[in-house]
Amino acid sequence: MLASFDTHLFWVALSSGPYWRGALLALEVTAASLTTAIIIGFFVALGALSPRRGIRSVSWVYNWLFRATPTLLQLFFIWYALPQLWTGFAQSWFTPFMAAWIALSLNEGAYMSEIIRAGLLSVDPGQELAGRALGLSRRRILQRIVVPQAIRIAIPPTGNEFITLLKLTSLASIISLHEILTASQELAVVKFQYPEPLLAALLYYLAIVSVLMVLQSRLERRFTFTSARRRRPSATAAAVPAVSHDAR
Amino acid sequence: MSILRADNVHKRYDELEVLRGVTFEVEPGQVKVIIGPSGSGKSTLLRCLALLEETDGGEITLEGKRPGPGEVGMVFQRFNLFQNMTALENVMCGLVEVRRQSKQDARKAALEFLDRVGLADKAPQYPDELSGGQQQRVAIARALVMRPKAMLFDEPTSALDVELVREVLDVMEALAREGMTMVVVSHELRFAHHVASTVLMMDEGRIVEESPPAEFFSAPKEERTKRFLSLVE
Numbered sequence: 001m002l003a004s005f006d007t008h009l010f011w012v013a014l015s016s017g018p019y020w021r022g023a024l025l026a027l028e029v030t031a032a033s034l035t036t037a038i039i040i041g042f043f044v045a046l047g048a049l050s051p052r053r054g055i056r057s058v059s060w061v062y063n064w065l066f067r068a069t070p071t072l073l074q075l076f077f078i079w080y081a082l083p084q085l086w087t088g089f090a091q092s093w094f095t096p097f098m099a100a101w102i103a104l105s106l107n108e109g110a111y112m113s114e115i116i117r118a119g120l121l122s123v124d125p126g127q128e129l130a131g132r133a134l135g136l137s138r139r140r141i142l143q144r145i146v147v148p149q150a151i152r153i154a155i156p157p158t159g160n161e162f163i164t165l166l167k168l169t170s171l172a173s174i175i176s177l178h179e180i181l182t183a184s185q186e187l188a189v190v191k192f193q194y195p196e197p198l199l200a201a202l203l204y205y206l207a208i209v210s211v212l213m214v215l216q217s218r219l220e221r222r223f224t225f226t227s228a229r230r231r232r233p234s235a236t237a238a239a240v241p242a243v244s245h246d247a248r
Numbered sequence: 249m250s251i252l253r254a255d256n257v258h259k260r261y262d263e264l265e266v267l268r269g270v271t272f273e274v275e276p277g278q279v280k281v282i283i284g285p286s287g288s289g290k291s292t293l294l295r296c297l298a299l300l301e302e303t304d305g306g307e308i309t310l311e312g313k314r315p316g317p318g319e320v321g322m323v324f325q326r327f328n329l330f331q332n333m334t335a336l337e338n339v340m341c342g343l344v345e346v347r348r349q350s351k352q353d354a355r356k357a358a359l360e361f362l363d364r365v366g367l368a369d370k371a372p373q374y375p376d377e378l379s380g381g382q383q384q385r386v387a388i389a390r391a392l393v394m395r396p397k398a399m400l401f402d403e404p405t406s407a408l409d410v411e412l413v414r415e416v417l418d419v420m421e422a423l424a425r426e427g428m429t430m431v432v433v434s435h436e437l438r439f440a441h442h443v444a445s446t447v448l449m450m451d452e453g454r455i456v457e458e459s460p461p462a463e464f465f466s467a468p469k470e471e472r473t474k475r476f477l478s479l480v481e
Contacts, residue, residue, distance in 0.1 A: 123331075130328035130387070133298050134342035134394065135317020144345065148332040225332045225374045 006196055013200035018183035023204045026169040026179040029100050034112075034162055036105035041112025048117050059113065066110035072171050075103040079175040100172040108165055115157045119150030152223040159216040163209055180204050251276045251429055252297065252320070252398045257306035259292055259453075266292045268453035269306070274398065277427040281440040281461075284450035285476060290433040293450070294400045297431065298322040310397055317346050321391030325403040327383040329375040335362060335386045336371035342394050361389040365419050381412030385419055398429040405436060435480055441465065449473045 013019060047059035066074070079099040083090040123146045131141040170181040184201035188194045250273035259267040266289045274280055282290050295301040297308055298320050310319055329338050339358035343349040349357075362368045365385040375383055384404055391399060401420065405413045417439050424430060424443045434440065440447050440461055447464040449457040449472065457470045468474050 124326075124328070126324060126326050126328035127330055129300060130322070130324060130330070130390075131341075132300055133320075133322035134390070135346040136342070140345050144341070145330050145332065223332075226376060227334065227372050227374055 004193075004195070006193060009191060009193060010196040010200060013184065013187055013197045014203065016183070016187070018178065018186065019180060019200060019204060022178055022180040022183040023208065025097070025177065026166060027208060029097060029104065029169045029172065029177070029179070030162060030166045032101050033104035033108055034158075034165055036101070037108035037112045037161075037165075038116070038158070040105060040109030041114075041116045044109060044113035045117040045120060048113065049120060063110045063113060066107050071103070071107050071168060072174070074107055075100065075171055075175060078103040096172060096175045096177040099175055100169065100177050104165060104168060104172075108161060111161060112158070115154050115161070116150065118157075119152075119154035120146060122153045123149045148223065149225075152220070152225075155216060155220050155223065159212065162212055166205065166208060166212075249276075250274060251311055252431070253307075253309045254293070254297060255307045255309070257293070257296055257308065258304045259289075259296060259301060260304050266453055267296070267303075270450075270453070270455055271306075272448065272455060272458070274429055274431060275445075276429055278445040279424045279430045279432065279443050280446055280448060281444040282431065282433045282448045282450055283435060283437075283440070283476070283480070284448075284456075288450040289453040290450050291402050294322070294402050294431065294433055298400055315397075318342055318394035319397050321394060321396035321399040323384070323387050323391055323399065323401045323404050325407050327375070327380070327387045327407070329383050329387055329390070331375050334372050334374055335367060335378065338375070338386055339390045339393050342390065347394070357393055358389070361393040362386070364392070365389045366415075379412060380408045381415045384408065384416045388416075388419055388423075392423075398431065399423065401430065401432040401434065403433050403435070405434065437465070437480065449476065451476075 044059045044062050047055045048063075050056055050059075079096070082099075083094060127145055127149075128141050131145055132138075136144070169177070169179050173179055173182040173185070176182075180201045184197040187197040191197070253273040254270055257267050257270045258265075268289075270289070270293055272280070282293070284290050292301065296303050299308065299315060300322070308315070329335075330341065333341065336355065336358055339361055340351070340354040343354035343357060344351060347354075359368060359371060362371055365388055367382060367385055367389070370378060370382060370386070375386070378386065388404075404420070405416050408416065413436070417436060420430070420432070420439070421443055432439075432444075444461045446458050447461050448455050449464075449468075449470065451472050457464070457468065457473045459469075464473075465477065468477060
């Protein structure tokens with residue numbers, strides 16, 4: 001059964017430079033794209049909630065455009081078509097990394113805007129009213145009251161998006177971004193042996209996602225508004241479910 | 249000499265005319281209690297007084313001018329505490345963000361006002377961890393710390409369990425005794441009896457009747473008031 005499993009090759013794969021660099025690159029693209037997507041998503045979400053109809057439709061068109069078309073096609077468009085349309089993109093700065101960053105940010109921005117919109121809407125409008133009664137500006141109310149609470153709601157789905165994005169970076173292997181999949185394929189082709197290189201690639205993804213999940217639960221705790229969090233940090237594991245994801 | 253004044257205030261939402269020319273005034277230290285059926289415009293009137301709604305006609309003045317931020321305090325039916333802040337931070341918020349006080353000064357003042365509503369020991373607690381009555385008292389402290397010239401209460405006890413109503417009314421009564429100018433929308437008729445300078449009856453966007461509580465409850469003039477009182481009592 002496992003007769004052909006070459007443990008040595010597996011270790012070689014796991015510790016090889018291309019794997020490490022590939023993993024690092026995938027993480028960089030993911031982190032950069034998600035960060036940009038959160039910024040885009042925040043403004044698209046504000047636009048979607050705007051009382052002005054023109055602004056709402058801009059947000060609507062953005063979401064429609066980037067959710068209705070395949071991510072791979074968007075990536076191809078930005079990598080191959082953009083430089084032909086616009087010479088500014090036919091320069092040396094436009095690397096596969098940049099292309100993946102731009103494509104994934106724009107794409108993910110649409111999904112993040114929906115998550116952020118749901119987060120903003122989850123905050124009881126009575127709090128905004130109370131803020132205005134005290135004389136706070138709308139901007140202050142957003143900053144100090146609405147956004148911190150929206151973050152708590154948005155963290156779990158954003159964690160999901162991080163994982164989705166991380167896996168989407170493997171698409172960028174097609175535009176010659178040397179991420180983990182590229183590393184494993186190159187190794188497999190050379191050795192003509194697939195199980196070890198691919199298994200090693202799987203483990204890299206599992207490791208990255210596991211670390212992410214730990215970070216996520218810490219972040220959730222940071223945005224859970226009970227005093228227990230401060231007094232007894234050890235008891236928070238029990239305290240978090242009480243504020244419950246099921247409330248969604 | 250009135251301090252807070254509504255002059256011929258109109259308010260409509262699309263087709264619905266919620267306030268049809270409301271004129272009334274409150275003198276310093278007076279407590280006015282407004283009663284009336286739901287949809288009569290009581291809450292809308294308070295929101296206009298607090299400048300939370302733009303009026304479609306008429307004028308709101310505080311000491312002859314448009315009220316400034318925090319000058320008219322508002323307490324809501326559902327408390328509306330900031331859920332991401334402790335009781336102390338809720339009370340500090342207006343001083344820091346609106347009055348631009350230092351955190352130290354704001355903290356000191358906030359603790360003093362939490363103490364006034366009997367909740368100094370709850371300062372580090374989040375709203376989720378407080379009872380409804382405690383949350384409403386924090387909300388009162390949050391408005392009071394801005395040193396408002398008048399306080400508005402929009403059904404402050406109707407979201408509370410019966411056993412928690414008293415603690416909130418006690419705070420309000422103490423406030424009235426200290427000479428705070430107050431406008432209270434409430435169906436706590438005992439409170440109106442004891443504390444109100446005058447009681448107002450609102451119906452269909454108008455003030456139907458206004459008189460001192462003794463007169464209002466024992467000898468209402470308007471048919472509408474009689475019918476309403478018979479339903480409430």
